[in-house]
Amino acid sequence: MRPSRRTRLLLLGSAAVVAVLVLASQTMGSASGESGPSRLTSSGSGEDAPQSTSEFLTMVTEDVDRYWTGAFGDAGLDEPRVGYAWIAPGGVAQTACGPLDESTAAYCPGDDTIYISERFADAIYAGALDRALPGSSQGYGGTLGDFSVAYIVAHEYGHQVQDELGLYERYGDQVPTMAFELQADCFAGVWARSADDEGQLEAGDVQEALDAALAVGDFDTASPGHHGTPEQRREAWVTGFEGAEPGACSTFLQAA
Ligand SMILES: [Zn+2]
Numbered sequence: 001m002r003p004s005r006r007t008r009l010l011l012l013g014s015a016a017v018v019a020v021l022v023l024a025s026q027t028m029g030s031a032s033g034e035s036g037p038s039r040l041t042s043s044g045s046g047e048d049a050p051q052s053t054s055e056f057l058t059m060v061t062e063d064v065d066r067y068w069t070g071a072f073g074d075a076g077l078d079e080p081r082v083g084y085a086w087i088a089p090g091g092v093a094q095t096a097c098g099p100l101d102e103s104t105a106a107y108c109p110g111d112d113t114i115y116i117s118e119r120f121a122d123a124i125y126a127g128a129l130d131r132a133l134p135g136s137s138q139g140y141g142g143t144l145g146d147f148s149v150a151y152i153v154a155h156e157y158g159h160q161v162q163d164e165l166g167l168y169e170r171y172g173d174q175v176p177t178m179a180f181e182l183q184a185d186c187f188a189g190v191w192a193r194s195a196d197d198e199g200q201l202e203a204g205d206v207q208e209a210l211d212a213a214l215a216v217g218d219f220d221t222a223s224p225g226h227h228g229t230p231e232q233r234r235e236a237w238v239t240g241f242e243g244a245e246p247g248a249c250s251t252f253l254q255a256a
Pocket residue numbers: 010011012155156159180181184
């Protein structure tokens with residue numbers, strides 16, 4: 001049974017934690033939410049280096065948004081409009097997809113918003129979830145470092161791209177979840193390639209993304225919620241990275 005578009009939630013997947021706090025979502029370009037300093041900062045230097053997890057998430061999201069704004073413009077399409085909300089430690093976001101807590105990395109089509117928990121991002125960055133994630137707990141990859149988090153941000157934004165392209169309406173009830181998930185991985189790879197071409201990546205970043213894609217792959221192939229095996233998810237990211245343009249990801253779902 002598949003949820004309807006309004007309530008369909010595209011989770012990266014992880015364990016559940018309960019907490020209580022309401023967050024308002026933000027739209028691209030508005031000020032980021034307040035939060036205290038935490039561990040996740042880019043290894044970049046200078047005034048632009050993010051000082052907190054929320055700043056890092058915002059910085060990556062804005063970069064991904066900049067890429068897709070350009071790509072949509074090049075294709076003669078309207079600029080994608082997406083909101084984002086970073087769930088503070090202990091917080092819960094009330095969303096069109098229901099309450100989302102600290103375990104969350106998701107795109108909610110019902111309110112066009114990317115939700116990522118700061119604590120979840122910190123744990124990904126630190127490799128603290130490797131025993132909990134389906135792939136890494138079975139010895140496939142692992143998450144560590146800023147680009148493992150960037151992979152997740154770009155994946156969630158990839159779902160927003162699918163929404164903008166009308167792929168949920170077109171395919172929502174006809175294709176396995178996996179097709180959407182692997183295409184979102186592919187879109188994440190396309191963005192990473194653009195960042196690499198701009199000289200933004202550091203040594204090891206590509207490997208961090210590859211290892212993270214393996215780590216979040218799952219083996220639950222009989223489940224409608226199956227996102228792809230570790231190898232499939234890594235391969236999908238590579239397809240985007242090597243293809244270097246969004247059309248490379250049409251192998252997963254064809255845009256109209
Ligand atoms: Zn997803």
